[in-house]
Amino acid sequence: NAGVTQTPKFRILKIGQSMTLQCTQDMNHNYMYWYRQDPGMGLKLIYYSVGAGITDKGEVPNGYNVSRSTTEDFPLRLELAAPSQTSVYFCASSSDKTQPQHFGDGTRLSIL
Amino acid sequence: QKEVEQNSGPLSVPEGAIASLNCTYSDRGSQSFFWYRQYSGKSPELIMFIYSNGDKEDGRFTAQLNKASQYVSLLIRDSQPSDSATYLCAVNTGGFKTIFGAGTRLFVKA
Numbered sequence: 001n002a003g004v005t006q007t008p009k010f011r012i013l014k015i016g017q018s019m020t021l022q023c024t025q026d027m028n029h030n031y032m033y034w035y036r037q038d039p040g041m042g043l044k045l046i047y048y049s050v051g052a053g054i055t056d057k058g059e060v061p062n063g064y065n066v067s068r069s070t071t072e073d074f075p076l077r078l079e080l081a082a083p084s085q086t087s088v089y090f091c092a093s094s095s096d097k098t099q100p101q102h103f104g105d106g107t108r109l110s111i112l
Numbered sequence: 113q114k115e116v117e118q119n120s121g122p123l124s125v126p127e128g129a130i131a132s133l134n135c136t137y138s139d140r141g142s143q144s145f146f147w148y149r150q151y152s153g154k155s156p157e158l159i160m161f162i163y164s165n166g167d168k169e170d171g172r173f174t175a176q177l178n179k180a181s182q183y184v185s186l187l188i189r190d191s192q193p194s195d196s197a198t199y200l201c202a203v204n205t206g207g208f209k210t211i212f213g214a215g216t217r218l219f220v221k222a
Contacts, residue, residue: 100146
């Protein structure tokens with residue numbers, strides 16, 4: 001059972017480049033989330049979705065965009081990458097907003 | 113005041129001892145409380161969740177919730193070196209967002 005799958009696991013971008021971080025889950029969860037985690041810090045919510053076609057901003061949405069065309073997929077788009085976006089990105093899903101979240105393995109992104 | 117606060121540690125305990133990890137939260141309307149374990153370079157994994165006041169036990173782990181004091185804790189009995197990790201406290205206020213603390217680093221000395 002795959003759970004939450006993120007790709008790629010590692011990526012180095014140059015300043016100004018764009019890329020999409022992929023996230024897919026096979027648990028039929030309606031709720032999906034994108035977080036970033038900087039060294040020694042907690043998880044900061046970037047965007048979340050409560051179902052296909054519905055997304056909303058979290059705590060730190062600037063510089064990112066998301067879409068949710070299916071229940072399974074929740075890609076995160078970085079436009080015009082900046083050094084401040086160097087971080088570890090985690091995708092998560094849950095069956096309900098009050099239920100535990102299941103995390104993917106993360107994407108380690110460096111912007112140089 | 114941060115919404116979810118944890119002592120960053122490190123908390124160091126000898127093997128076999130009880131490790132006590134603490135977390136306070138600011139929103140009195142909070143309804144769901146979670147403890148995640150995160151090994152270095154890995155993703156968070158759920159250890160315990162608790163919704164009601166009191167204690168909840170699962171193997172060597174016990175979560176304790178006191179809503180009046182806005183306090184949630186995690187006890188790890190018979191600590192093992194494999195328990196060495198960062199423990200994240202997370203709180204859901206009933207809305208769509210779950211707030212994570214910065215985590216407490218635990219070291220269990222063999």
